[in-house]
Amino acid sequence: xxxxxxHYVLLSLFIVFAxxxxxxxxxxxxxxxxxxxxxxKQSMQTRHSQLVEFYNSGAVGLTKDxxxxxxxxxxxxxxxxxxxxxxxxxxxQDRNALYREIARANNHxxxxxxxxxxFGQRWINMARPGWWYQKNGNAWAQK
Amino acid sequence: xxxxxxxxxxxVILTMFLSACVTINIYFPAAAAEKAADKIIxxxxxxxxxxxxxx
Numbered sequence: 007x008x009x010x011x012x013h014y015v016l017l018s019l020f021i022v023f024a025x026x027x028x029x030x031x032x033x034x035x036x037x038x039x040x041x042x043x044x045x046x047k048q049s050m051q052t053r054h055s056q057l058v059e060f061y062n063s064g065a066v067g068l069t070k071d072x073x074x075x076x077x078x079x080x081x082x083x084x085x086x087x088x089x090x091x092x093x094x095x096x097x098x099q100d101r102n103a104l105y106r107e108i109a110r111a112n113n114h115x116x117x118x119x120x121x122x123x124x125f126g127q128r129w130i131n132m133a134r135p136g137w138w139y140q141k142n143g144n145a146w147a148q149k
Numbered sequence: 150x151x152x153x154x155x156x157x158x159x160x161v162i163l164t165m166f167l168s169a170c171v172t173i174n175i176y177f178p179a180a181a182a183e184k185a186a187d188k189i190i191x192x193x194x195x196x197x198x199x200x201x202x203x204x
Contacts, residue, residue: 011155015162036178036185043189050193108185120177121186128186132196 037111046104050097057093066094067138067146072105072126073098077138077146101125 057074060066060082067077074097076082082090105125109118130139133149141147190196 010152011158014155014159017159019162034178034181036181038185038189047189047192051195054193054195104189114177117177117182120179121182124179124182125186125190128183128190132187132190132194 036108038108040107040111042107043104043111046100046107050100050104053093053097057097060090061134061137064138065090067140068129068133069140070126070130070142072122072129073101
């Protein structure tokens with residue numbers, strides 16, 4: 007009978023160790039190749055060519071919650087202030103949609119805040135030298 | 150009695166295994182999210198193109 011017990015235990019352990027890595031594997035990548043995500047990405051890519059000059063001048067900075075914000079309106083020539091406002095609000099709309107769509111594409115809408123904060127860190131991490139970003143105490147710092 | 154004990158231990162381990170599966174499913178895949186974020190950021194900011202131009 008103790009042999010039988012050993013059998014059960016060994017069999018269970020085998021099942022556990024054989025299948026746990028498989029469930030992990032299924033989670034190894036997030037789905038980011040849906041039509042909705044691709045179209046948001048393209049729209050952001052096009053806008054970036056206009057935004058880059060404002061990142062460089064310090065007029066616009068990266069916030070820690072994965073958005074962008076006007077940091078120094080005085081760094082923008084008067085004629086371009088309207089343009090910057092429009093670009094920033096359009097960019098933030100796209101970013102909100104992007105985080106929402108990634109969470110939805112992976113069947114976990116509740117992941118949205120975590121995806122947002124992950125992006126918040128990664129945008130800042132990958133920002134070019136000279137660009138401004140928001141630190142934990144909301145103060146601005148330069149890369 | 151021993152037979153009963155073996156069934157109980159089997160059920161206990163099976164329950165632990167199934168609850169582990171549920172935990173994994175709820176757990177946020179932070180590393181995968183970072184990887185996905187980096188890929189999207191590289192595309193949006195066209196960091197790959199700049200790297201290639203620099204070479």
